[in-house]
Amino acid sequence: MRWSRRHIIQTLPLFWLGACASSQTSQVSSDKTKIVFWTMQLKPTFNDYMTALIAKFTEINPQAIVEWVDIPWADMEQKILSAIASGTAPDVANLNPQFATKLAEKNALVDMQAAISSEEQALYFPNIWKANQLGTTTFGLPWYVSTDVTIYNRNLFAKAGLKEPPQTYAQLAIAAEQIKAKTGKYAFMLTMDGTQVLESMVQMGMELLTPDGKAAFNTDAGKNAFNYWVNLFDQQLIPREILTEGHRKAIELYQAGELAVLITGPQFLKIVAQNAPDIAKVSDVSVQISGDTGKKSAAVMNVVVPKSSPSPDLALKFATFLTNDANQLSFSKVENSLPSTIKAAADPFFTELPKDAPTYTKARIVSASQLKQSEVLIPPVKNLENLRKIIYEELQVSMLKQKNTNEAIATAAERWNNLA
Numbered sequence: 001m002r003w004s005r006r007h008i009i010q011t012l013p014l015f016w017l018g019a020c021a022s023s024q025t026s027q028v029s030s031d032k033t034k035i036v037f038w039t040m041q042l043k044p045t046f047n048d049y050m051t052a053l054i055a056k057f058t059e060i061n062p063q064a065i066v067e068w069v070d071i072p073w074a075d076m077e078q079k080i081l082s083a084i085a086s087g088t089a090p091d092v093a094n095l096n097p098q099f100a101t102k103l104a105e106k107n108a109l110v111d112m113q114a115a116i117s118s119e120e121q122a123l124y125f126p127n128i129w130k131a132n133q134l135g136t137t138t139f140g141l142p143w144y145v146s147t148d149v150t151i152y153n154r155n156l157f158a159k160a161g162l163k164e165p166p167q168t169y170a171q172l173a174i175a176a177e178q179i180k181a182k183t184g185k186y187a188f189m190l191t192m193d194g195t196q197v198l199e200s201m202v203q204m205g206m207e208l209l210t211p212d213g214k215a216a217f218n219t220d221a222g223k224n225a226f227n228y229w230v231n232l233f234d235q236q237l238i239p240r241e242i243l244t245e246g247h248r249k250a251i252e253l254y255q256a257g258e259l260a261v262l263i264t265g266p267q268f269l270k271i272v273a274q275n276a277p278d279i280a281k282v283s284d285v286s287v288q289i290s291g292d293t294g295k296k297s298a299a300v301m302n303v304v305v306p307k308s309s310p311s312p313d314l315a316l317k318f319a320t321f322l323t324n325d326a327n328q329l330s331f332s333k334v335e336n337s338l339p340s341t342i343k344a345a346a347d348p349f350f351t352e353l354p355k356d357a358p359t360y361t362k363a364r365i366v367s368a369s370q371l372k373q374s375e376v377l378i379p380p381v382k383n384l385e386n387l388r389k390i391i392y393e394e395l396q397v398s399m400l401k402q403k404n405t406n407e408a409i410a411t412a413a414e415r416w417n418n419l420a
Contacts, residue, residue, distance in 0.1 A: 097140070198377075
């Protein structure tokens with residue numbers, strides 16, 4: 001699931017060889033219709049939840065049989081692309097916008113904008129709904145969501161003479177200098193194995209693309225965002241591992257007490273507590289750090305219905321059942337993720353902090369409070385992975401002083417425009 005952000009869901013939940021061959025919907029009897037539902041790495045955590053949910057759905061829809069197939073995260077993209085191409089796609093699939101975009105580009109998915117009513121669409125947070133849009137097509141229903149929080153080491157902040165965690169990247173740069181000077185530690189390490197650094201640039205005001213898909217980042221705002229990272233690297237205020245290591249390394253450094261700040265999903269607090277209990281004891285949480293735009297990033301997992309489904313009406317009925325308010329709330333309580341529907345997110349589970357609650361509960365409340373203003377900052381676009389790769393490569397070249405910022409960002413824009 002981050003959901004990578006992004007990192008969704010960074011840990012959002014974490015087939016067998018014959019599954020593709022058997023995944024096509026089949027009429028199993030004269031009065032029963034089977035639909036096949038693929039998820040990404042939800043077993044065994046969600047076995048009980050999914051069994052109960054499917055039982056409830058088939059109770060309401062006695063003509064239906066639902067076969068649940070769970071697929072490892074690393075295998076899903078290739079399996080779903082192959083299944084679509086071979087005509088053996090599932091009826092409903094749990095993907096993320098990045099995977100689903102590749103199917104939407106092939107016009108392989110039901111357009112939810114046309115398939116469900118405006119009243120049903122209004123159940124979801126508007127910004128989260130937009131995460132599944134490619135052009136004029138809405139290729140999926142939002143399911144579970146993650147918004148990052150700021151996890152920080154109170155001891156390192158105190159040693160550095162800092163009373164409050166930063167809320168903007170400008171404040172974070174100042175804190176990074178003070179923390180390094182007073183403690184010899186790094187303040188933070190965003191990573192390039194996902195979209196974290198790119199998201200930070202958008203939060204700082206950089207536009208990615210024009211409406212016709214051309215580069216929009218070769219601007220003053222784009223150069224300022226590039227310079228932010230180049231300057232931190234040049235001043236040795238962020239670890240050099242940013243060039244070669246990913247999100248796992250940032251977690252390791254935080255658990256070792258070498259980072260003062262970890263910008264990640266709230267679920268990672270439990271990992272810190274398991275692996276580094278002494279660090280967990282001095283950890284606290286704050287809102288997600290943003291730029292001058294105030295934008296908050298979200299990672300979204302979705303549910304799609306391939307057009308090839310022989311039973312699209314039943315498949316759509318299951319997809320909307322899966323993502324309704326009650327079922328999203330139940331799911332979130334198991335996963336410690338966030339729901340994509342407004343009503344579910346208003347439940348006290350996400351709004352009320354019990355007395356003496358553990359830090360990870362506070363993190364859930366902080367994370368949920370950001371849902372209204374959170375969005376997928378890197379929207380679904382064709383060749384997204386190439387865009388990310390181009391920008392990161394040119395940023396790294398600039399960090400290593402092989403090009404100045406102006407040259408690097410101009411080259412990135414030229415490379416993208418030639419590709420686009």
